[in-house]
Amino acid sequence: MNTSSSDRKNETSTSQEENDGQEEMLGSEAITFQKLTKSEIEQKKNHLFDVCYEKDWDAFEKFLSDETISKADKKLVLLKSSSFCCRMAIVYGASIPLIQKIIDCLGELFFGESGCTMIGYAVLHSGDVLVCRYASDYTTVSYEVIEFLVSLGGADLVKMQCPFNYCKSYLLHKYLGRDGECPRIISLLLKVGGLDLLELQDDDGVGVLEFTNSTQRGIIIDYLQGLDPNPRVRKHIESLANAGVTAKEFFDWIDNCQFDRVREYLVDEEVSKEAKMKCITVKSVWFDLPFHKFCERHGPVDIAKLFVDIMGTQFLKLKDREGNTCLHHTCSDQSEECIDYDIEELDNEDFERHHDLIEFILSKTGWKFLLETNEDDYSALHEFMGCLRTDLKCVKSVVNLGGQELLEHQGWSGTILHYASSRETIDEEVIKYLVSIGGPLLTEAKDIDGKKAECRWPDELKEYIAFTTKTSSALSDDLQCPICFDTLFDVHILSQCCHRFCKSCITQSYEKRGNTCPVCRAEYSIGDVKKDPLLGKFACVVKEEKDAKEVLQARLSESQKEIGMLREQLQNALKRKHDEL
Incomplete structure (x- = not known):
């Protein structure tokens, strides 16, 4: 031990x-x-x-x-x-x-x-x-x-x-x-101890045979062959010799990332479903579940699908002795391979397997599975945001699934922004993205100690967030096109009067109404219409923020409609039940 x-x-x-x-x-x-x-x-x-x-x-x-x-x-x-x-x-x-x-x-x-x-x-x-x-x-x-x-x-x-x-x-x-x-x-x-040792079962009803590999079985057989060949001894020798793949061997394949062997075993039609289920469900001597170890090792998604085909979707929601789900293990950096790793040492294949596995699990369990907590009250979302393999693309896919409800969720250690900010190597792009779509809801939220997420940010990131947040808010009205009344896109300025428009808007205005400014009626020539790259950048920030909020608001409205419909259906059902009585 x-x-x-x-x-x-x-x-x-x-x-x-x-x-x-x-x-x-x-x-x-x-x-x-x-x-x-x-x-x-x-x-x-x-x-x-x-x-x-x-x-x-x-x-x-x-x-x-x-x-x-x-x-x-x-x-x-x-x-x-x-x-x-x-x-x-x-x-x-x-x-x-x-x-x-x-x-x-x-x-x-x-x-x-x-x-x-x-x-x-x-x-x-x-x-x-x-x-x-x-x-x-x-x-x-x-x-x-x-x-x-x-x-x-x-x-x-x-x-x-x-x-x-x-x-x-x-x-x-x-x-x-x-x-x-x-x-x-x-x-x-x-x-x-005698032959009784070979017949004992642990608290889960698993016998010693399931904890052996071929070498160990050979050693036990050699010992048994030196004993009196009575029926009991012969029975044990036969059982050991015809063991097939044991739960230990299956677990060792996963632990050693021998995924080809795992795949071959799970698709082998000559192996019964019962035998496969036994290998999948028997815990190792460390009390690890095989699929949890598979997730920790970031196994291929096609094999994860084989697990689910055999065991069913509910199998994904099993927890280990510490209350961790398979998502906790998928998102954890605590496996032997990840200790003292720098982000640069993780290859693209590892990132892709990690992302694909998370996407597959959430497709079967729903995004709220990320909020499941372990015995230490840490959610899988907390592990996900702190994982070195979780990049901006992965965060966006999860936020798109959870929407506003995910952004508003707050555990004892804070919000999704707190989780992202607690990572040893902060991904600034993730922080910027979350701030842009979450706004004050996230930036002003506090954890159990009364601290905002920004207390963990480097000074440069704080300055950038403060500047872009204040600027986009202050300029939101000024960044409205006077023609389409939407946020400026591909900003162009009239050098004569300095009024700004979307390029497509001022082009159409010139073609239909001539060479007078739509705001002040000053005359201009087509050569006076110039691109404004600096203001264009601010306009893009505001537009992205606005679009993201509109998407989340639409999803929230849709959810509220569904809740309203379900509530109405429930009330009608209760009314009918009452009338029947």
């Missing part, structure tokens, strides 16, 4: 109730011999963690041998935070003699309520194979330590469920699911 810095921080902080529970567990011994205060016990625990992290095993042994600290206090320190220091000692490479001294201090309390936890930490940080995502943080555990702990724990603990990562799973499930391929460890667990 991996332990990130945030995990360490969480495990370091222990509640008052936890401390009280440990003292109660130790009973009269804790009451009779305890000398250290609770804050001192916490300090000792933190010290031992630092000792483990630095692999200063002499200091750890010195703590165990310190005669000034009672055995009861040592137990409280070692058992604190679910035996945190004991686990870290194993993970960071403590020797068997030191582990034995820890066991001598704790006795039967060493394995704790969950029983197999210590064995689990040893097996999942084995030095024989890389089975930890962040193994560089640890000294991997030797086979001798694993063998020592398994021999102490026995069959009951090997067959016990491990409370790892939000859900209980069996130790062999975990080891195989994390790519463990050490024949000695697999054989040891089977020898101690």
